Amino acid sequence: MPESAPSGRPAITPDVxxxxxxxxxxxxxxxxxxxxxxSAATRAAILAAARDRFAADGYERATxxxxxxxxxxxxxxxxxxxxxxxxxxxxxxxxxLHAPDLTAVPPEERGARLVRHFVELWESDETLTGxxxxxxxxxxxxxxxxxxxxxxxxxxxxxxxxxxxxAPTRAALVGSQILGMALCRYVLxxxxxxxxxxDELVAWLGPTVQRYLTAEAP
Amino acid sequence: MPESAPSGRPAITPDVxxxxxxxxxxxxxxxxxxxxxxSAATRAAILAAARDRFAADGYERATxxxxxxxxxxxxxxxxxxxxxxxxxxxxxxxxxLHAPDLTAVPPEERGARLVRHFVELWESDETLTGxxxxxxxxxxxxxxxxxxxxxxxxxxxxxxxxxxxxAPTRAALVGSQILGMALCRYVLxxxxxxxxxxDELVAWLGPTVQRYLTAEAP
DNA sequence: ACTGTAGGCCAACGACTGTTGACGTGCCAG
DNA sequence: CTGGCACGTCAACAGTCGTTGGCCTACAGT
Numbered sequence: 001m002p003e004s005a006p007s008g009r010p011a012i013t014p015d016v017x018x019x020x021x022x023x024x025x026x027x028x029x030x031x032x033x034x035x036x037x038x039s040a041a042t043r044a045a046i047l048a049a050a051r052d053r054f055a056a057d058g059y060e061r062a063t064x065x066x067x068x069x070x071x072x073x074x075x076x077x078x079x080x081x082x083x084x085x086x087x088x089x090x091x092x093x094x095x096x097l098h099a100p101d102l103t104a105v106p107p108e109e110r111g112a113r114l115v116r117h118f119v120e121l122w123e124s125d126e127t128l129t130g131x132x133x134x135x136x137x138x139x140x141x142x143x144x145x146x147x148x149x150x151x152x153x154x155x156x157x158x159x160x161x162x163x164x165x166x167a168p169t170r171a172a173l174v175g176s177q178i179l180g181m182a183l184c185r186y187v188l189x190x191x192x193x194x195x196x197x198x199d200e201l202v203a204w205l206g207p208t209v210q211r212y213l214t215a216e217a218p
Numbered sequence: 219m220p221e222s223a224p225s226g227r228p229a230i231t232p233d234v235x236x237x238x239x240x241x242x243x244x245x246x247x248x249x250x251x252x253x254x255x256x257s258a259a260t261r262a263a264i265l266a267a268a269r270d271r272f273a274a275d276g277y278e279r280a281t282x283x284x285x286x287x288x289x290x291x292x293x294x295x296x297x298x299x300x301x302x303x304x305x306x307x308x309x310x311x312x313x314x315l316h317a318p319d320l321t322a323v324p325p326e327e328r329g330a331r332l333v334r335h336f337v338e339l340w341e342s343d344e345t346l347t348g349x350x351x352x353x354x355x356x357x358x359x360x361x362x363x364x365x366x367x368x369x370x371x372x373x374x375x376x377x378x379x380x381x382x383x384x385a386p387t388r389a390a391l392v393g394s395q396i397l398g399m400a401l402c403r404y405v406l407x408x409x410x411x412x413x414x415x416x417d418e419l420v421a422w423l424g425p426t427v428q429r430y431l432t433a434e435a436p
Numbered sequence: 437a438c439t440g441t442a443g444g445c446c447a448a449c450g451a452c453t454g455t456t457g458a459c460g461t462g463c464c465a466g
Numbered sequence: 467c468t469g470g471c472a473c474g475t476c477a478a479c480a481g482t483c484g485t486t487g488g489c490c491t492a493c494a495g496t
Contacts, residue, residue: 039443058355060278064484074445079485135406136354137276142406149408172402172410173422180398184390188353188360190367192390203436204391208426218421257473282454292475297455 043081045071050078050092055130059089059138086140093134093144095127097152102160110160111210115202118178122186129186132179149175157213166217173212177205261299263289268296268310273348277307277356304358311352311362313345315370320378328378329428333420336396340404347404350397367393375431384435391430395423 049070053062064085068075082088098121105113122128131148134141153175157167181201184193196204267288271280282303286293300306316339323331340346349366352359371393375385399419402411414422 042443058278060276061355063482065482073443075484076446076486077444080443085484133354136351136401137279145406146408168410169414169418172408172414175408176398176402176411177395177426178398179401180394180396183354183397183401184394188363190364190390190393192386193394196387196390200387200436204430207429208395211425212422218418260473281452283452293454294456294476295474298473303454 039081042071042073042077046073046078046081046088047092050088051127051130054089054092054134055126058130058133059141064088089134089138089140090144093127093131093141095125095131095148097121097148099152099156102156107160107214108210110213111208112202112206114156114174114209114213115178115205116198118182119198119201122182128182132183132187160213163217169217170212174209177208177212181205257299260289260291260295264291264296264299264306265310268306269345269348272307272310272352273344276348276351277359282306307352307356307358308362311345311349311359313343313349313366315339315366317370317374320374325378325432326428328431329426330420330424332374332392332427332431333396333423334416336400337416337419340400346400350401350405378431381435387435388430392427395426395430399423 046067049067050062053067053070056062057066064078065075067088068078071078078088082091098117100113100117102110102113131141131145135145136142149171154167154171157171157174158164161167161170181193184190185196264285267285268280271285271288274280275284282296283293285306286296289296296306300309316335318331318335320328320331349359349363353363354360367389372385372389375389375392376382379385379388399411402408403414
Protein backbone atom coordinates (compact mmCIF):
# COMPACT_ATOMS: atom_id res chain seq x y z
CA MET A 1 0.00 0.00 0.00
CA PRO A 2 2.87 2.51 0.31
CA GLU A 3 2.87 3.26 -3.36
CA SER A 4 1.60 6.67 -4.34
CA ALA A 5 2.27 9.20 -1.59
CA PRO A 6 4.48 8.47 1.41
CA SER A 7 2.65 10.76 3.80
CA GLY A 8 1.28 14.26 3.52
CA ARG A 9 2.69 15.68 0.33
CA PRO A 10 1.47 17.41 -2.79
CA ALA A 11 2.23 14.03 -4.35
CA ILE A 12 2.48 15.20 -7.96
CA THR A 13 4.72 18.19 -8.44
CA PRO A 14 7.95 18.02 -6.44
CA ASP A 15 8.24 20.89 -3.99
CA VAL A 16 11.69 21.87 -5.20
CA UNK A 17 11.78 23.69 -8.50
CA UNK A 18 13.73 21.22 -10.53
CA UNK A 19 15.20 22.57 -13.71
CA UNK A 20 14.68 26.21 -12.87
CA UNK A 21 14.17 28.46 -15.91
CA UNK A 22 17.40 29.31 -17.77
CA UNK A 23 18.16 32.19 -15.43
CA UNK A 24 17.54 35.33 -17.46
CA UNK A 25 18.84 37.15 -14.39
CA UNK A 26 17.98 40.84 -14.63
CA UNK A 27 19.28 41.51 -18.13
CA UNK A 28 16.70 40.99 -20.89
CA UNK A 29 19.18 39.05 -23.03
CA UNK A 30 16.74 38.61 -25.87
CA UNK A 31 17.30 35.77 -28.31
CA UNK A 32 20.83 34.83 -27.29
CA UNK A 33 21.62 31.45 -25.74
CA UNK A 34 20.61 32.14 -22.17
CA UNK A 35 23.75 31.06 -20.29
CA UNK A 36 25.14 27.72 -21.48
CA UNK A 37 24.13 25.94 -18.25
CA UNK A 38 27.29 24.29 -17.22
CA SER A 39 25.33 21.47 -15.63
CA ALA A 40 24.03 20.14 -18.94
CA ALA A 41 26.80 17.55 -19.16
CA THR A 42 26.12 16.27 -15.66
CA ARG A 43 22.43 16.07 -16.34
CA ALA A 44 23.07 14.06 -19.47
CA ALA A 45 25.46 11.76 -17.65
CA ILE A 46 22.86 11.09 -14.99
CA LEU A 47 20.23 10.37 -17.59
CA ALA A 48 22.48 7.98 -19.48
CA ALA A 49 23.45 6.13 -16.31
CA ALA A 50 19.82 5.97 -15.24
CA ARG A 51 18.78 4.47 -18.55
CA ASP A 52 21.42 1.78 -18.25
CA ARG A 53 20.62 0.94 -14.66
CA PHE A 54 16.87 0.88 -15.12
CA ALA A 55 17.33 -1.30 -18.16
CA ALA A 56 19.66 -3.72 -16.44
CA ASP A 57 18.06 -3.95 -13.01
CA GLY A 58 14.45 -2.79 -13.18
CA TYR A 59 12.94 -0.02 -11.14
CA GLU A 60 13.38 -1.25 -7.59
CA ARG A 61 16.90 -2.57 -7.86
CA ALA A 62 18.22 0.38 -9.80
CA THR A 63 19.34 2.53 -6.89
CA UNK A 64 19.94 6.23 -7.07
CA UNK A 65 23.28 5.65 -5.42
CA UNK A 66 24.38 3.27 -8.15
CA UNK A 67 23.19 5.61 -10.88
CA UNK A 68 25.06 8.49 -9.29
CA UNK A 69 28.20 6.39 -9.00
CA UNK A 70 28.00 5.47 -12.68
CA UNK A 71 27.56 9.11 -13.57
CA UNK A 72 30.50 10.04 -11.37
CA UNK A 73 28.64 12.43 -9.10
CA UNK A 74 26.90 12.55 -5.74
CA UNK A 75 23.47 11.00 -5.20
CA UNK A 76 22.14 14.29 -3.98
CA UNK A 77 22.70 15.79 -7.42
CA UNK A 78 20.22 13.34 -8.84
CA UNK A 79 17.64 14.62 -6.40
CA UNK A 80 18.44 18.21 -7.19
CA UNK A 81 17.97 17.74 -10.90
CA UNK A 82 15.12 15.28 -11.04
CA UNK A 83 13.27 15.75 -7.77
CA UNK A 84 12.97 12.11 -6.82
CA UNK A 85 13.34 8.63 -8.19
CA UNK A 86 10.05 8.67 -10.05
CA UNK A 87 10.96 11.94 -11.69
CA UNK A 88 14.26 10.48 -12.78
CA UNK A 89 12.54 7.48 -14.24
CA UNK A 90 10.06 9.65 -16.07
CA UNK A 91 12.93 11.57 -17.65
CA UNK A 92 14.96 8.46 -18.42
CA UNK A 93 12.15 6.48 -19.98
CA UNK A 94 11.34 8.72 -22.88
CA UNK A 95 11.68 6.48 -25.87
CA UNK A 96 11.16 6.83 -29.58
CA LEU A 97 10.27 3.76 -31.60
CA HIS A 98 11.19 5.51 -34.88
CA ALA A 99 8.23 3.74 -36.39
CA PRO A 100 8.48 3.63 -40.18
CA ASP A 101 5.89 5.17 -42.44
CA LEU A 102 3.89 2.16 -43.54
CA THR A 103 2.05 4.01 -46.29
CA ALA A 104 5.35 4.17 -48.14
CA VAL A 105 5.74 0.38 -48.00
CA PRO A 106 3.99 -2.00 -50.40
CA PRO A 107 0.99 -3.41 -48.50
CA GLU A 108 2.11 -7.02 -48.69
CA GLU A 109 5.55 -6.23 -47.26
CA ARG A 110 4.39 -4.26 -44.25
CA GLY A 111 4.36 -7.12 -41.78
CA ALA A 112 7.90 -8.20 -42.56
CA ARG A 113 9.04 -4.61 -42.58
CA LEU A 114 7.64 -3.97 -39.12
CA VAL A 115 9.17 -7.09 -37.64
CA ARG A 116 12.59 -6.32 -39.02
CA HIS A 117 12.39 -2.75 -37.83
CA PHE A 118 11.55 -3.70 -34.27
CA VAL A 119 14.11 -6.49 -34.06
CA GLU A 120 16.86 -4.15 -35.14
CA LEU A 121 15.58 -1.39 -32.89
CA TRP A 122 15.49 -3.68 -29.90
CA GLU A 123 19.04 -4.81 -30.39
CA SER A 124 20.34 -1.31 -30.89
CA ASP A 125 18.87 0.20 -27.76
CA GLU A 126 18.67 -1.60 -24.48
CA THR A 127 16.38 1.10 -23.15
CA LEU A 128 13.50 -0.85 -24.63
CA THR A 129 14.35 -3.92 -22.62
CA GLY A 130 14.56 -1.74 -19.57
CA UNK A 131 11.18 -0.21 -20.24
CA UNK A 132 9.70 -3.65 -20.29
CA UNK A 133 11.42 -4.59 -17.06
CA UNK A 134 10.04 -1.53 -15.36
CA UNK A 135 6.62 -1.63 -17.00
CA UNK A 136 5.99 -5.03 -15.55
CA UNK A 137 6.67 -4.21 -11.90
CA UNK A 138 6.02 -0.51 -11.65
CA UNK A 139 2.74 1.23 -12.37
CA UNK A 140 4.46 4.37 -13.64
CA UNK A 141 6.37 2.17 -16.06
CA UNK A 142 3.21 0.47 -17.23
CA UNK A 143 1.60 3.84 -17.83
CA UNK A 144 4.60 4.85 -19.89
CA UNK A 145 4.24 1.75 -22.04
CA UNK A 146 0.55 2.36 -22.62
CA UNK A 147 1.47 5.87 -23.63
CA UNK A 148 4.07 4.69 -26.15
CA UNK A 149 1.47 2.29 -27.43
CA UNK A 150 -1.14 4.98 -27.89
CA UNK A 151 1.16 7.59 -29.34
CA UNK A 152 3.53 5.57 -31.49
CA UNK A 153 1.96 2.24 -32.38
CA UNK A 154 -1.66 3.16 -32.87
CA UNK A 155 -0.98 5.98 -35.35
CA UNK A 156 0.86 3.42 -37.42
CA UNK A 157 -2.37 1.50 -37.73
CA UNK A 158 -4.54 4.56 -38.06
CA UNK A 159 -2.67 5.43 -41.21
CA UNK A 160 -3.35 2.17 -43.00
CA UNK A 161 -6.60 0.88 -41.52
CA UNK A 162 -9.58 0.86 -43.80
CA UNK A 163 -11.97 0.52 -40.87
CA UNK A 164 -10.72 3.14 -38.40
CA UNK A 165 -12.35 1.65 -35.31
CA UNK A 166 -10.36 -1.55 -35.76
CA ALA A 167 -7.06 0.25 -35.45
CA PRO A 168 -6.68 -0.03 -31.64
CA THR A 169 -7.34 -3.76 -31.67
CA ARG A 170 -4.96 -4.40 -34.54
CA ALA A 171 -2.30 -2.29 -32.86
CA ALA A 172 -2.66 -4.30 -29.68
CA LEU A 173 -2.36 -7.56 -31.59
CA VAL A 174 0.77 -6.45 -33.38
CA GLY A 175 2.16 -5.20 -30.08
CA SER A 176 1.43 -8.47 -28.33
CA GLN A 177 3.44 -10.47 -30.84
CA ILE A 178 6.35 -8.04 -30.96
CA LEU A 179 6.50 -7.62 -27.20
CA GLY A 180 6.05 -11.33 -26.63
CA MET A 181 9.02 -12.21 -28.78
CA ALA A 182 11.08 -9.46 -27.17
CA LEU A 183 10.19 -10.82 -23.77
CA CYS A 184 11.25 -14.36 -24.64
CA ARG A 185 14.34 -13.33 -26.54
CA TYR A 186 15.82 -10.37 -24.70
CA VAL A 187 14.50 -10.67 -21.15
CA LEU A 188 13.79 -14.30 -20.35
CA UNK A 189 16.48 -15.58 -22.74
CA UNK A 190 14.49 -18.63 -23.75
CA UNK A 191 17.10 -20.54 -25.75
CA UNK A 192 15.23 -21.27 -29.00
CA UNK A 193 14.04 -17.66 -29.17
CA UNK A 194 17.56 -16.37 -28.66
CA UNK A 195 18.96 -18.60 -31.37
CA UNK A 196 16.67 -17.35 -34.14
CA UNK A 197 18.38 -15.22 -36.79
CA UNK A 198 16.89 -11.97 -37.96
CA ASP A 199 15.77 -13.57 -41.18
CA GLU A 200 14.11 -16.42 -39.37
CA LEU A 201 12.32 -13.99 -37.11
CA VAL A 202 11.04 -12.04 -40.07
CA ALA A 203 9.97 -15.22 -41.84
CA TRP A 204 8.08 -16.51 -38.82
CA LEU A 205 6.60 -13.34 -37.33
CA GLY A 206 6.20 -11.34 -40.53
CA PRO A 207 3.11 -13.20 -41.77
CA THR A 208 1.58 -13.03 -38.31
CA VAL A 209 1.93 -9.28 -38.13
CA GLN A 210 0.81 -9.00 -41.72
CA ARG A 211 -2.40 -10.81 -40.84
CA TYR A 212 -3.01 -8.58 -37.85
CA LEU A 213 -2.58 -5.57 -40.12
CA THR A 214 -4.75 -6.62 -43.01
CA ALA A 215 -6.89 -9.71 -42.39
CA GLU A 216 -10.55 -8.91 -42.02
CA ALA A 217 -11.79 -8.82 -38.46
CA PRO A 218 -13.40 -12.05 -37.25
CA MET B 219 26.43 -7.68 -7.65
CA PRO B 220 24.87 -8.88 -4.39
CA GLU B 221 22.73 -11.36 -6.23
CA SER B 222 23.70 -14.98 -5.79
CA ALA B 223 25.55 -15.48 -2.53
CA PRO B 224 25.81 -12.81 0.15
CA SER B 225 29.18 -13.87 1.41
CA GLY B 226 30.75 -17.21 2.21
CA ARG B 227 27.93 -19.70 2.05
CA PRO B 228 27.19 -23.02 0.43
CA ALA B 229 24.87 -20.91 -1.73
CA ILE B 230 22.57 -23.67 -2.83
CA THR B 231 21.32 -25.74 0.05
CA PRO B 232 20.31 -23.69 3.06
CA ASP B 233 22.27 -24.58 6.15
CA VAL B 234 19.20 -25.14 8.27
CA UNK B 235 17.37 -28.35 7.53
CA UNK B 236 14.13 -26.95 6.26
CA UNK B 237 11.27 -29.39 6.12
CA UNK B 238 12.90 -32.01 8.33
CA UNK B 239 11.76 -35.59 7.67
CA UNK B 240 8.35 -36.48 9.14
CA UNK B 241 9.85 -37.47 12.49
CA UNK B 242 9.57 -41.22 12.67
CA UNK B 243 10.96 -40.89 16.23
CA UNK B 244 12.32 -44.18 17.49
CA UNK B 245 9.26 -46.33 16.89
CA UNK B 246 9.19 -48.04 13.49
CA UNK B 247 5.59 -46.96 12.92
CA UNK B 248 5.39 -48.62 9.52
CA UNK B 249 2.83 -47.35 7.05
CA UNK B 250 0.81 -45.18 9.43
CA UNK B 251 0.60 -41.44 8.94
CA UNK B 252 3.84 -40.38 10.60
CA UNK B 253 2.57 -37.69 12.96
CA UNK B 254 0.17 -35.27 11.22
CA UNK B 255 2.65 -32.37 11.38
CA UNK B 256 0.61 -29.69 13.00
CA SER B 257 2.50 -27.05 11.10
CA ALA B 258 1.12 -28.08 7.72
CA ALA B 259 -1.62 -25.47 7.91
CA THR B 260 0.85 -22.70 8.67
CA ARG B 261 3.11 -23.79 5.87
CA ALA B 262 0.21 -23.73 3.45
CA ALA B 263 -0.89 -20.31 4.67
CA ILE B 264 2.59 -18.94 4.10
CA LEU B 265 2.72 -20.41 0.64
CA ALA B 266 -0.67 -18.99 -0.30
CA ALA B 267 0.22 -15.57 1.01
CA ALA B 268 3.56 -15.70 -0.77
CA ARG B 269 1.92 -16.54 -4.07
CA ASP B 270 -0.45 -13.60 -3.74
CA ARG B 271 2.22 -11.15 -2.76
CA PHE B 272 4.72 -12.22 -5.40
CA ALA B 273 1.97 -12.05 -8.00
CA ALA B 274 0.79 -8.63 -6.93
CA ASP B 275 4.08 -6.92 -6.18
CA GLY B 276 6.89 -8.77 -7.91
CA TYR B 277 9.92 -10.22 -6.21
CA GLU B 278 11.57 -7.17 -4.68
CA ARG B 279 8.49 -5.45 -3.34
CA ALA B 280 6.97 -8.59 -1.92
CA THR B 281 8.46 -8.44 1.56
CA UNK B 282 8.71 -11.38 3.90
CA UNK B 283 7.15 -9.26 6.59
CA UNK B 284 4.08 -8.58 4.48
CA UNK B 285 3.76 -12.23 3.54
CA UNK B 286 4.00 -13.25 7.18
CA UNK B 287 1.41 -10.67 8.15
CA UNK B 288 -0.98 -12.00 5.51
CA UNK B 289 -0.42 -15.51 6.78
CA UNK B 290 -0.99 -14.37 10.35
CA UNK B 291 2.37 -15.47 11.72
CA UNK B 292 5.80 -14.15 12.53
CA UNK B 293 8.34 -13.38 9.78
CA UNK B 294 10.83 -15.70 11.40
CA UNK B 295 8.57 -18.67 10.70
CA UNK B 296 8.94 -18.02 7.02
CA UNK B 297 12.67 -18.31 7.44
CA UNK B 298 12.37 -21.46 9.50
CA UNK B 299 10.25 -23.22 6.91
CA UNK B 300 11.75 -21.98 3.67
CA UNK B 301 15.30 -21.01 4.54
CA UNK B 302 15.32 -17.61 2.86
CA UNK B 303 13.42 -15.47 0.43
CA UNK B 304 14.67 -17.27 -2.63
CA UNK B 305 13.67 -20.59 -1.16
CA UNK B 306 10.22 -19.27 -0.45
CA UNK B 307 9.91 -18.05 -4.00
CA UNK B 308 11.06 -21.36 -5.36
CA UNK B 309 8.37 -23.11 -3.36
CA UNK B 310 5.68 -20.58 -4.23
CA UNK B 311 6.38 -20.51 -7.93
CA UNK B 312 5.71 -24.10 -8.79
CA UNK B 313 3.12 -23.93 -11.48
CA UNK B 314 1.28 -26.40 -13.66
CA LEU B 315 0.05 -25.28 -17.05
CA HIS B 316 -2.29 -28.29 -17.33
CA ALA B 317 -1.37 -28.38 -20.97
CA PRO B 318 -3.94 -30.36 -22.97
CA ASP B 319 -3.04 -33.45 -24.96
CA LEU B 320 -2.89 -32.10 -28.48
CA THR B 321 -2.77 -35.53 -30.11
CA ALA B 322 -6.38 -35.96 -29.00
CA VAL B 323 -7.43 -32.76 -30.81
CA PRO B 324 -8.12 -32.59 -34.55
CA PRO B 325 -5.01 -31.09 -36.15
CA GLU B 326 -6.76 -28.05 -37.58
CA GLU B 327 -8.30 -27.11 -34.21
CA ARG B 328 -5.12 -27.26 -32.18
CA GLY B 329 -4.21 -23.58 -32.42
CA ALA B 330 -7.60 -22.38 -31.26
CA ARG B 331 -7.67 -25.00 -28.57
CA LEU B 332 -4.32 -23.90 -27.15
CA VAL B 333 -5.26 -20.24 -27.13
CA ARG B 334 -8.52 -20.86 -25.34
CA HIS B 335 -6.83 -23.09 -22.82
CA PHE B 336 -4.21 -20.52 -21.90
CA VAL B 337 -6.63 -17.61 -21.77
CA GLU B 338 -8.85 -19.47 -19.34
CA LEU B 339 -5.90 -20.70 -17.35
CA TRP B 340 -4.47 -17.22 -17.03
CA GLU B 341 -7.70 -15.79 -15.74
CA SER B 342 -8.23 -18.57 -13.25
CA ASP B 343 -4.84 -18.34 -11.57
CA GLU B 344 -3.07 -15.11 -10.88
CA THR B 345 0.09 -17.04 -10.06
CA LEU B 346 0.91 -16.96 -13.74
CA THR B 347 0.81 -13.20 -13.83
CA GLY B 348 3.03 -13.18 -10.80
CA UNK B 349 5.49 -15.54 -12.42
CA UNK B 350 5.81 -13.16 -15.30
CA UNK B 351 6.31 -10.21 -12.96
CA UNK B 352 9.09 -12.02 -11.19
CA UNK B 353 10.60 -13.64 -14.26
CA UNK B 354 11.25 -10.25 -15.77
CA UNK B 355 13.19 -8.72 -12.89
CA UNK B 356 14.67 -11.69 -11.10
CA UNK B 357 17.07 -14.23 -12.54
CA UNK B 358 15.67 -17.05 -10.43
CA UNK B 359 12.24 -16.20 -11.79
CA UNK B 360 13.53 -16.20 -15.35
CA UNK B 361 15.12 -19.58 -14.78
CA UNK B 362 11.80 -20.87 -13.50
CA UNK B 363 10.04 -19.68 -16.64
CA UNK B 364 12.60 -21.32 -18.90
CA UNK B 365 12.07 -24.48 -16.92
CA UNK B 366 8.30 -24.37 -17.37
CA UNK B 367 8.94 -23.76 -21.02
CA UNK B 368 11.20 -26.73 -21.39
CA UNK B 369 9.16 -29.13 -19.28
CA UNK B 370 5.61 -28.19 -20.15
CA UNK B 371 5.49 -26.37 -23.47
CA UNK B 372 8.12 -28.20 -25.48
CA UNK B 373 6.70 -31.67 -24.84
CA UNK B 374 3.46 -30.37 -26.29
CA UNK B 375 5.28 -29.74 -29.52
CA UNK B 376 7.40 -32.85 -29.35
CA UNK B 377 4.21 -34.89 -29.45
CA UNK B 378 2.91 -33.43 -32.68
CA UNK B 379 5.96 -32.29 -34.59
CA UNK B 380 6.83 -34.23 -37.71
CA UNK B 381 10.36 -32.83 -37.75
CA UNK B 382 11.54 -33.26 -34.16
CA UNK B 383 14.35 -30.73 -34.29
CA UNK B 384 11.86 -27.99 -35.10
CA ALA B 385 9.95 -28.50 -31.86
CA PRO B 386 11.97 -26.07 -29.71
CA THR B 387 11.62 -23.26 -32.20
CA ARG B 388 7.91 -23.82 -32.65
CA ALA B 389 7.42 -23.96 -28.91
CA ALA B 390 9.20 -20.66 -28.50
CA LEU B 391 7.08 -19.07 -31.21
CA VAL B 392 3.85 -20.26 -29.63
CA GLY B 393 5.10 -19.10 -26.26
CA SER B 394 6.02 -15.69 -27.57
CA GLN B 395 2.51 -15.02 -28.81
CA ILE B 396 0.78 -16.39 -25.74
CA LEU B 397 3.09 -14.59 -23.33
CA GLY B 398 2.94 -11.40 -25.35
CA MET B 399 -0.82 -11.23 -25.20
CA ALA B 400 -0.76 -12.08 -21.49
CA LEU B 401 1.73 -9.29 -20.95
CA CYS B 402 -0.41 -6.71 -22.74
CA ARG B 403 -3.69 -7.90 -21.29
CA TYR B 404 -2.98 -8.91 -17.71
CA VAL B 405 0.12 -6.99 -16.73
CA LEU B 406 0.34 -3.81 -18.76
CA UNK B 407 -3.44 -3.52 -19.13
CA UNK B 408 -3.23 -2.10 -22.62
CA UNK B 409 -6.88 -1.10 -23.19
CA UNK B 410 -7.64 -2.75 -26.55
CA UNK B 411 -6.06 -5.99 -25.36
CA UNK B 412 -8.10 -5.95 -22.17
CA UNK B 413 -11.34 -5.36 -24.07
CA UNK B 414 -11.04 -8.41 -26.29
CA UNK B 415 -13.48 -11.21 -25.51
CA UNK B 416 -12.36 -14.81 -25.25
CA ASP B 417 -13.87 -15.56 -28.64
CA GLU B 418 -12.13 -12.65 -30.26
CA LEU B 419 -8.83 -13.73 -28.74
CA VAL B 420 -9.28 -17.24 -30.09
CA ALA B 421 -10.28 -15.92 -33.50
CA TRP B 422 -7.26 -13.63 -33.73
CA LEU B 423 -4.52 -15.65 -32.05
CA GLY B 424 -5.76 -19.12 -32.95
CA PRO B 425 -4.61 -19.02 -36.59
CA THR B 426 -1.29 -17.56 -35.52
CA VAL B 427 -0.59 -20.39 -33.12
CA GLN B 428 -1.91 -22.87 -35.64
CA ARG B 429 0.62 -21.63 -38.15
CA TYR B 430 3.45 -21.89 -35.62
CA LEU B 431 2.39 -25.45 -34.94
CA THR B 432 2.00 -26.73 -38.47
CA ALA B 433 3.31 -24.40 -41.17
CA GLU B 434 6.47 -25.65 -42.77
CA ALA B 435 9.62 -24.01 -41.52
CA PRO B 436 10.88 -21.13 -43.68
C1' DA C 437 37.43 43.68 -5.04
C1' DC C 438 33.09 42.08 -3.50
C1' DT C 439 29.10 39.29 -3.69
C1' DG C 440 25.41 36.30 -5.28
C1' DT C 441 24.53 32.11 -7.12
C1' DA C 442 24.85 27.65 -9.52
C1' DG C 443 27.24 23.33 -9.15
C1' DG C 444 28.86 19.99 -6.26
C1' DC C 445 30.26 17.09 -2.06
C1' DC C 446 29.63 15.29 2.62
C1' DA C 447 27.37 13.42 6.49
C1' DA C 448 23.47 12.21 8.27
C1' DC C 449 18.30 11.10 9.00
C1' DG C 450 14.56 7.77 9.37
C1' DA C 451 12.46 4.00 7.36
C1' DC C 452 12.56 -0.50 5.83
C1' DT C 453 14.79 -4.76 4.50
C1' DG C 454 16.31 -9.94 5.16
C1' DT C 455 17.86 -12.51 8.71
C1' DT C 456 19.16 -14.33 13.40
C1' DG C 457 19.06 -15.98 18.10
C1' DA C 458 17.06 -16.14 22.61
C1' DC C 459 13.01 -17.16 24.83
C1' DG C 460 8.21 -18.88 25.88
C1' DT C 461 4.44 -22.69 25.47
C1' DG C 462 1.81 -26.69 24.85
C1' DC C 463 1.81 -31.40 23.28
C1' DC C 464 3.52 -36.13 23.26
C1' DA C 465 6.59 -40.11 24.65
C1' DG C 466 9.05 -42.12 28.46
C1' DC D 467 5.42 -36.48 36.40
C1' DT D 468 9.08 -35.05 33.50
C1' DG D 469 11.85 -34.12 29.70
C1' DG D 470 12.26 -33.16 24.92
C1' DC D 471 10.65 -31.19 20.88
C1' DA D 472 7.82 -28.89 17.44
C1' DC D 473 5.65 -24.48 17.09
C1' DG D 474 5.64 -19.88 17.65
C1' DT D 475 6.78 -14.86 19.37
C1' DC D 476 9.83 -10.98 20.40
C1' DA D 477 13.51 -8.02 19.93
C1' DA D 478 17.28 -6.96 17.77
C1' DC D 479 21.21 -7.05 14.19
C1' DA D 480 23.48 -5.05 10.19
C1' DG D 481 22.82 -3.22 5.94
C1' DT D 482 20.68 -0.44 2.29
C1' DC D 483 17.48 2.61 0.62
C1' DG D 484 15.52 7.48 -0.75
C1' DT D 485 16.01 11.82 0.75
C1' DT D 486 17.63 16.19 3.19
C1' DG D 487 20.32 20.16 4.68
C1' DG D 488 24.61 22.29 5.46
C1' DC D 489 28.94 23.59 3.66
C1' DC D 490 32.53 24.43 0.20
C1' DT D 491 34.18 26.31 -4.42
C1' DA D 492 34.46 28.68 -8.68
C1' DC D 493 32.70 31.86 -11.65
C1' DA D 494 29.77 35.98 -13.50
C1' DG D 495 27.87 40.57 -12.66
C1' DT D 496 28.51 44.90 -10.56
